[in-house]
Amino acid sequence: MSNPVTSQDHPPAEPEAPEPGRMHGVLHKITTGGTLVAVLSVLLAVFFGSLLIALTDERVRETAGYLFSRPGDFFQATWDAVWGAYTALFRGSIYNTRAESFETAIRPLTDTFKFAGPLIAAGLGVGVAFRAGLFNIGGRGQMLLAGAAAGWVGYQVELPWPLHLTLAIAAGMLAGALWGGLVGLLKARTGAHEVIVTIMLNYVAFYLVFFALSRQSLLQAPGSANAKSSPMRESATMPKLLGETYNLHLGFLLALVAVLVVWWLLNRSSLGFRIRAVGENPSAARGAGIDVGRIYVTVMLISGALIGLAGTNQVLGTVTSGITVDLDAGIGFDAITVALLGRSRPLGILGAGLLFGAFKAGGFAMQASQDIPVDIVLVVQSLIVLFIAAPPLIRAVFRLPAKEAK
Amino acid sequence: MSTTIEETRLAGVPTVVDRKGPVIFAVLTVALALIVALAPQPGDTTFRLAADSDFAQLPALTVPSTATAWLLVLACVLSTAVAILRYLRQRPTPLWLVVVFAVAWMAGFLTWAAAGATIPVVGLLGGSLALAVPLVFGALGGVLGERAGVVNIAIDGQLLAGAFAAAMIASLVGSTWAGLVAAMLAGLLVALVLGVFAINYLVDQVIVGVVLNVLVIGLTSFMFTQVLAPNDATLNSPPRFTALPVPVLGEIPLIGPIFFRQTIIVYLLYALVAVIAWGLYRTRWGLRVRAVGEHPQAADTVGIKINRTRLRTILLAGAIAGAGGAFYTLVSVPQFNREMTGGAGYIALAAVIFGKWDPIRATLAALLFGFASNLQGVLSVIGSPVPSQFMLMLPYVVTIFAVAGLVGRSRAPAAVGTPYEKG
Secondary structure: OOOOOOOOOOOOOOOOOOOOOHHHHHHHHHHHOOHHHHHHHHHHHHHHHHHHHHHOOHHHHHHHHOOOOOHHHHHHHHHHHHHHHHHHHHHHHOOOOOOOOHHHHOHHHHHHHHHHHHHHHHHHHHHHHHHOOOOOOOHHHHHHHHHHHHHHHHHHOOOOHHHHHHHHHHHHHHHHHHHHHHHHHHHHHHOOOHHHHHHHHHHHHHHHHHHHHOOOOOOOOOOOOOOOOOOOOHHHOOOEOOOOOOOOEHHHHHHHHHHHHHHHHHHHOHHHHHHHHHHHOHHHHHHOOOOHHHHHHHHHHHHHHHHHHHHHHHHHHHOOOOOOOOOOOOHHHHHHHHHHHOOOOHHHHHHHHHHHHHHHHHHHHHHHHHOOOOHHHHHHHHHHHHHHOOHHHHHHHHOOOOOOOO | OHHHHHHHHHHOOOOOOOOHHHHHHHHHHHHHHHHHHHOOOOOEEEEEOOOOOOOOOOOOEEEEHHHHHHHHHHHHHHHHHHHHHHHHOOOOOOHHHHHHHHHHHHHHHHHHHOOOOEEEHHHHHHHHHHHHHHHHHHHHHHHHHHHOOOOOOOHHHHHHHHHHHHHHHHHHHOOHHHHHHHHHHHHHHHHHHHHHHHHHOOOOHHHHHHHHHHHHHHHHHHHHHHHHOOOHHHHOOOOOOOOOOOOOHHHOOOHHHHHOOOOHHHHHHHHHHHHHHHHHHHOHHHHHHHHHHHOHHHHHHOOOOHHHHHHHHHHHHHHHHHHHHHHHHHHHOOOOOOOOOOOHHHHHHHHHHHOOOOHHHHHHHHHHHHHHHHHHHHHHHHOOOOOHHHHHHHHHHHHHHHHOOOOOOOOOOOOOOOOOOOO
16 A cells, blocks of 8 residues: 655655655654644634634624614624633633632642543553554443443452452443454454444443443442443442542543553553564564554554553542443544543643533533533534644644644 | 455456355345244234335234244345356346345344334335435435545545535525535535535545544534524425426335335436436546546546546535535424434445445445344334344444455545646
């Protein structure tokens, strides 16, 4: 599938190095693109989000009816709608300026951290796979199985506190790793495209967990008719970090640890070197004696384990009342945007995870106080990724020079 | 693994006859025989063959379950034997034999699963068609895009955008046709974004597709809550296409009520399948599309404009998928709802792969997937021994087997997913 590419005669796109394979060129661009492009992408996406908020606002549309007689009203209404939305977002995600005491005012920030935890963990999972040139869209399935496994250990096993929690987390990560590793194995052995396989495995995992949750003999809570398991035992839940007033739990710390581990893995270990080599150019890596198939399996195991960590975070930390089929809460897909925005670097993913965590926390606040559907967050997120994936577009919009200084 | 051998064989010369057909037949036959033998279901199975409104009422067919199931197992054994014989003579398993085997196997399975109950055959098949229509539209869009070398993961987004636009515009204008056109335009718009990013900006097509799906979910859900839901009467209560029975064909027992008492969208679909299948293999346009997807360099050297052809094809594909979305809001449920496609676009994608990037086969695959999801509904009503979740899982599992090369070989167009830059 080599596509000989020479330098272009036409000016529009920037001059590029030859692309080794289908995924690698783009992933390479994403992982090495400038920070400036990332920041501008966020700005542009937020601008489009504002536009959408303004366009659908009741008062803005009313005042637009008499735009030419009293344009002031229209601009005032637009400003109110957008300003209201973003201040609500800020109050919901960082600092609640309307709270009475500092303790309650700072609460949104801890919520942001809480939401960021699983996003970072799963984002790392997707990012590690990206670095090997693999696109893991299977976050949902891996989280579901991880959550189911961790949850089963969480309510079934009787052990003292730190042991029980550790065992439950390990079980979850193992389940996620196996579900992810299956993809790597299929890719290595049969060449099955990981994108298709992960998409399909998402649904298979969903129906598997759904099946288990609707059988008393498997995961369903005794005597219940709902597709839900028993709640977690106290000994298997992640402790709250800042006391009972705040929802922030151990999951966030675990995610931070994962950032460090993945950073070390990718940048300092020999396995990380091989992973990156495969990601840069699989044929060259094979030529250099690296077992590419084995790297695919290993990377997918690691990726699944990290995404599994996000799943355990949900079941053992955020919602401890039992396993459900929507325990993934869209994180499996959000993780892709986190990894892309973070350019698949551990530290970048940390930043992107915090940003999207803030969007999540703030989005709910925005919905509650301003009546703006939380789906706007999805729109802004996906726009960010679209823009970030197309640096030439961003450069064209902001009239940046074709090649930016690194 | 044997696949490495096959890779080399594929790269080499003429294809040797695939033995996977007979093997799969044999495995399935044994499985069915085991099911019937190990878990015999006493009683009779009734197949209701006529709809209530039929002109000529076919009598219901009641058969003893176990005996009939064994008879159908025998039919499976015979088909398998034919497939093996053909394989020994170096001839591939033909499509008609696959269909015969599938029907026999399915009938056997149903006879066993519905022992002591009645299966409404017309409802089962008609319902399958209704579930399959958007899938077929989506699969056709997927086939076109991928044949031109652009991965169209955004099928789901196109279906959803189509459903949304159809509901809103049809409600506003009060015309179903306006809704259908709006749906096609919405699908086309999603495809345009895909095309611009993938072809002009060389962004990875898979990433754009996935992100576009999320974007469309976000946009439509946002608009639904913000605009549609508060103005339900004016913006979200579209008129529906009514069923138009075809005069003579509609009166054929069994087939008529299933295929020829449908809405105009379904008839359009029949025509579309035929036109695309013919166009792709028999016209200059089709040859160009396939050339662009298989070997863009070669196509470029003979003067075909690669990126223009790709963009046009992907736009057409988007419009087709968008029309499939209209089926949700103008036929199935007369109202838009958030995320109402429920990931149907991904099943359509599965149908594309399972159908080996061929319009007819992809259509059959989509019908099969529609059948599988409707079957689980019917079986759960009559209380069958198979958990519904496993029936729902079927399309996805089958697709994994297909991409892993276990059910015949699915080979994508060679240049699919690769952006083309003129050298």
